[in-house]
Amino acid sequence: RHAKAVDAASQKDLRSPICAILGHVDTGKTKLLDNMRKTNVQEGEAGGITQQIGATYFPIDMIEKKCETMRAYTDPQFNVPGLLIIDTPGHESFTNLRTRGSSLCNIAILVVDMHHGLEQQTLESIRLLKDGKTPFVVALNKVDRIFGWEPVPNSNIRDALAKQSQSVQAQFNSRLEATKLLFAEQGFNSEVYYKNKNMSKVVSIVPTSAVTGEGVPDLLYLLLELTQTRMSKQLMYLSELEATILEVKVVEGLGTTIDVVLSNGILHEGDRIVLCGSNGPIATTVRALLTPQPARELRIKSAYIRHKEVKAALGVKISAPDLEHAIAGSRLLVVGPDDDEEDLKDDVMDDMSGLLDSVDKSGEGVCVQASTLGSLEALLDFLKQMKIPVMSIGLGPVHKRDVMRCSTMLERKRELALMLCFDVKVDKDAELYANDNGIKIFQADIIYHLFDEFEKYQKEMLEERKKERIHDAVYPAVLQIVQVINKRNPMIIGVDVVEGSLRIGTPLAIVKKDPVTGQKLTYPLGRVQSMEVEHKSRDMVRKGQTNAGVAVRLDSQNMTNMPTFGRHIFETDPIYSLISRKSIDTLKDPAFREDVPREDWLLIKKLKPIFDIK
Ligand code: GDP
Numbered sequence: 001r002h003a004k005a006v007d008a009a010s011q012k013d014l015r016s017p018i019c020a021i022l023g024h025v026d027t028g029k030t031k032l033l034d035n036m037r038k039t040n041v042q043e044g045e046a047g048g049i050t051q052q053i054g055a056t057y058f059p060i061d062m063i064e065k066k067c068e069t070m071r072a073y074t075d076p077q078f079n080v081p082g083l084l085i086i087d088t089p090g091h092e093s094f095t096n097l098r099t100r101g102s103s104l105c106n107i108a109i110l111v112v113d114m115h116h117g118l119e120q121q122t123l124e125s126i127r128l129l130k131d132g133k134t135p136f137v138v139a140l141n142k143v144d145r146i147f148g149w150e151p152v153p154n155s156n157i158r159d160a161l162a163k164q165s166q167s168v169q170a171q172f173n174s175r176l177e178a179t180k181l182l183f184a185e186q187g188f189n190s191e192v193y194y195k196n197k198n199m200s201k202v203v204s205i206v207p208t209s210a211v212t213g214e215g216v217p218d219l220l221y222l223l224l225e226l227t228q229t230r231m232s233k234q235l236m237y238l239s240e241l242e243a244t245i246l247e248v249k250v251v252e253g254l255g256t257t258i259d260v261v262l263s264n265g266i267l268h269e270g271d272r273i274v275l276c277g278s279n280g281p282i283a284t285t286v287r288a289l290l291t292p293q294p295a296r297e298l299r300i301k302s303a304y305i306r307h308k309e310v311k312a313a314l315g316v317k318i319s320a321p322d323l324e325h326a327i328a329g330s331r332l333l334v335v336g337p338d339d340d341e342e343d344l345k346d347d348v349m350d351d352m353s354g355l356l357d358s359v360d361k362s363g364e365g366v367c368v369q370a371s372t373l374g375s376l377e378a379l380l381d382f383l384k385q386m387k388i389p390v391m392s393i394g395l396g397p398v399h400k401r402d403v404m405r406c407s408t409m410l411e412r413k414r415e416l417a418l419m420l421c422f423d424v425k426v427d428k429d430a431e432l433y434a435n436d437n438g439i440k441i442f443q444a445d446i447i448y449h450l451f452d453e454f455e456k457y458q459k460e461m462l463e464e465r466k467k468e469r470i471h472d473a474v475y476p477a478v479l480q481i482v483q484v485i486n487k488r489n490p491m492i493i494g495v496d497v498v499e500g501s502l503r504i505g506t507p508l509a510i511v512k513k514d515p516v517t518g519q520k521l522t523y524p525l526g527r528v529q530s531m532e533v534e535h536k537s538r539d540m541v542r543k544g545q546t547n548a549g550v551a552v553r554l555d556s557q558n559m560t561n562m563p564t565f566g567r568h569i570f571e572t573d574p575i576y577s578l579i580s581r582k583s584i585d586t587l588k589d590p591a592f593r594e595d596v597p598r599e600d601w602l603l604i605k606k607l608k609p610i611f612d613i614k
Contacts, residue, residue, distance in 0.1 A: 014235040016057070016082040016313040017227035018104065018263055020134075023111035024119035028141040031210035032111060033087055036066070036220065038213075052291050053259045054246045055315035058083045058220075067221045069156045073194070076221055080228050080235060083220070084313040085109075086246070086261060104244050104263060106227050106234055108136040109219065114175045114207070115145055118182045124448040126186050128378060135226065137204045138190065139219055140179055144209040146171050154213035157206065158194060172207070179205065193222050200230065237312070241265030243332040245275060246315070248323065248396075254288075256323040260332055261315050267334065268309045273320070274344040276330030276352055276373075278396050281345035282322055283335070290317040327352070327395045329373030355380060358390055365389030366416050367406040369398050371423035378447055379422055389416070398441070400429040407437050415461050418442065422450055465591040473592050474507060474583035476500040476603040479575040482549045487565050491525060491556055494549040495575065500603045501542040502550065504528050507578040510569045511610055520612070523563040524578060526556030579604060581613055 021029050033056065059082040067076050086105065110125055112118065118126070129136050143160075144151060148168045152160040161169060176192060183190040183203060191197075193204035206222055208215035227235065242264035251257050258275075271286045290304035291314070310316050318332075330351050333344045351373055358380040359365070368383070368390055370376035376393060383390055391409065394402055398421055409417040418440040426434075426441060434441050440457065444450035466473075479502065483494035495502075508525040531538045532551040541550050556562055563569045584604060587596050608614075 013237050014080045014228065014232060015237050015264060015311075016080050016084050017106040017224070017231065017235055018261065018313050019083060019085045019223055019227075020105040020108040021085060021087060021111065022108060022125040022128075023139075024113070024116075024121040024125075027111040027113040027116070027119070027122070028139075028210040029087075029111050032109075032139060032141060032208065032216070032219075033085065035210045035213055035216050036085075052084075052315035053317045055084050055086045055261065057314060058085070063220050063224065066154075067217045069154065069159070069217045070221045072156065073158065074221070076225070078224055078228065080224065083223060083227075084261075084315070086315070104261065105132075105134055106231050107223060108134050109139050109223070110136050111139045111141050112179065113142050114140045114179065115142060117178070118186070120448050121446065123186070126188075130187075131378070131381060135230075137193065137206055137219070137222055137226070138179075138183075139215075140176070140205050140207045141210055143172065143207045143214060144212045146175070151209075151212040152214055154216065157208070157215035157218050160214040161207075176205070176207070193218065199226060238264045241267060241332075241334045242312070243267065245326060245328050245330050245332055248326045248328050249317075251317075251319075254319045255321075256326070257290075257317050257319045258323055258326050258328075258332075259315065259317050262310060262312045264312045265334075266309055266311050267316070267318075269307070272335040272341070273318075274333045274335060274341065274348050276327045276348045277325040278327055278394070279325045281349050282326060283341055283345065284320045284322045286318055286320050288319040290319060291315075325396070327373060328371055329375070329395075352395075355393060358384065359393060360389035360391060362389065363391060364409065364413055364416060365391035366409075367392050367394070367402065367419040369394040369396075369402060369419060369421045369424050371395070375422050375447065379420060379450070382447075382451055383420075391416070397424050398426040398430045400427070400433050403430045403433045403437075403439055403441070406439050407433075410437065410439070415458075415465075418457075420450055420454060422447060462591045465589065469586050469589065469591065470505065472582055472586040474577050474579050475503055475587070475596070476579060476600050476607055477502045477506060477508075477577040478603070478607075479508070479552075481571045481573070481575065484565055484571055485551065488556070488562055490529070491554040491562070492551065493554070494551050496549060497541050497543045497545075498574070499543055500577070500600055501540055502528065502531065502552070502577070503540045504531065508552075508554065508575050509578040510563065510573045510575055512569065512573065522578075522611070523569055524559065525563070525575065526554035526559055529553045529555035576607060576610060579607055579611055579613065584608075584613065 021033065023029055037056065060078050060080060063083060064078060070076055108129055112122060143149065146168050148165055150163060152163055161172065180190050188203045189201065190203040190205055193206050196202050196204045204222060206215050206219045208219055243260050243262045245258050245260055247259040249257055249259060267289060269286055269289055273286060274281060274283045289307040289310050291307065293303055293305055331348055333348055335341050335344060355376060366388060368376065368379050370379055376395060380390060392405055398419065403419065406417060406419050419442065421441060421443045423445040426443060442450055442453050444453065477500040478498045479495040480498050481493055481495055485494055486492035505527055507527045510523045510525065512521050514521050530553045531541060533541060533546050534548050586592060
């Protein structure tokens with residue numbers, strides 16, 4: 001009985017869950033939030049919903065009202081004070097932020113346009129959610145766009161669907177099944193939420209319309225249901241404070257401020273705080289805790305309301321001295337009466353040093369610069385998957401010194417002399433220096449755009465290198481002469497490709513022992529200028545591709561000492577592609593590697609002794 005009482009007490013003391021909303025542009029994230037903020041009752045004000053810093057707070061009585069229509073199916077019981085939805089742009093990167101081992105966001109809404117499937121940025125979001133192990137629900141949005149949809153404004157989705165024609169229902173089902181298939185391809189089982197028997201393993205889909213409001217009650221209900229029943233441990237109030245910096249912003253009259261999500265505990269004016277800075281840890285004192293003035297109070301001069309203390313969960317702006325170098329994405333700690341400030345400084349810098357492990361020990365690689373720890377982490381993960389080494393990482397704006405650091409790669413590995421910059425400003429000096437020295441700077445404020453551009457650039461670089469080095473790329477081949485068509489000027493021979501592949505540009509040679517001295521003699525025959533199989537010209541002929549012979553025309557124009565058939569060389573001599581140490585190294589270059597199958601490497605191994613290559 002006692003245990004139960006304690007349980008009830010602590011249940012009452014749950015804090016509001018924190019939710020992120022993400023998905024591809026134009027799927028309806030903004031519209032969906034707008035719809036959630038709307039109250040059914042026309043009372044002229046937002047029913048206690050407060051716009052906060054980088055977030056919107058939905059108090060529980062307002063959510064209860066919105067979920068009224070769910071009573072036909074369930075008896076919603078809520079025991080959290082409300083729901084905090086983070087809606088800062090670029091917040092995608094916060095879903096993988098972790099505070100003390102648990103994710104900053106308890107849950108996320110992934111918005112998918114049911115008529116567009118999983119778009120690029122949605123896939124990116126899924127990757128972030130997966131990496132951060134953040135639970136999420138799918139809002140399968142724009143149901144009202146199904147042809148023939150009859151709006152049932154603000155209804156729960158089951159009632160709304162029941163009122164649709166058979167054809168609408170059939171379209172809905174086929175869209176739903178298609179979406180489930182797409183999620184399966186990403187490694188997730190999914191199911192429309194009211195048929196989902198295993199919420200912890202199977203992703204729940206909530207069909208919604210952000211315009212007519214169908215399914216929005218379901219979405220709110222499900223978010224609270226999932227967080228308060230499955231994550232009540234994470235939602236316990238702690239005496240210890242948990243806070244994360246969302247953004248570092250200069251505000252007129254306040255100087256540099258930080259926008260913070262307080263996910264647990266209570267923060268007071270005058271608290272001593274410690275956070276991660278780009279020049280080392282920052283310790284300072286809270287001057288003011290601020291939230292925005294409600295819209296209807298706009299005639300009041302100050303844009304902010306000042307608080308003596310604030311309680312989790314909420315978004316708040318902190319004004320304090322010395323915040324210029326604060327790093328978005330880092331944790332914020334409060335120095336308690338028993339804490340040693342120096343210890344907390346070490347703690348807070350650990351977040352940063354963890355990421356330093358991604359820097360390549362060789363000192364070779366690209367430079368990465370991002371606005372927040374979360375986005376930096378996402379970029380580093382991506383580069384790791386692509387097997388691209390990283391030389392240095394940085395947070396905040398790009399200065400000349402960052403580009404200078406990058407320029408050391410110009411001599412070591414030119415193709416890595418580049419900077420990937422996510423959501424940060426590049427100052428003029430830095431840009432000039434980069435331009436003058438041939439350092440490529442990639443800038444984007446959507447992670448996947450950066451990846452795309454970078455991948456495109458890499459391909460271009462490879463193509464360019466391929467062109468530059470094509471002369472040295474000799475693919476291995478062994479040929480047998482079938483017929484000598486023209487002995488010289490130009491030499492034309494009919495051959496079979498016995499091993500490997502023959503390509504335009506490949507230099508050929510016959511290797512023989514001098515009958516007198518026993519010395520090995522290499523007779524170059526020139527490079528393949530053109531090839532024909534059954535009177536059709538070809539760029540490449542691989543062993544086994546044709547039974548007909550290949551007519552090969554050799555470019556031997558500038559060659560002196562052409563060997564003579566019947567004297568130096570004979571029709572029975574095998575012909576080899578003229579490989580060298582350099583040609584082998586060239587094929588190992590990433591620009592060519594993909595074009596060289598395993599059997600070609602084995603053949604190269606066989607040909608090496610013939611040309612005395614070590
Ligand atoms: P965001 O980029 O994800 O924030 O997308 P928005 O909320 O700005 O929506 C993009 C466009 O889609 C806007 O023109 C919206 O009016 C429209 N839209 C969003 N949700 C819905 C929906 O549920 N139904 C319909 N018909 N249009 C929608």
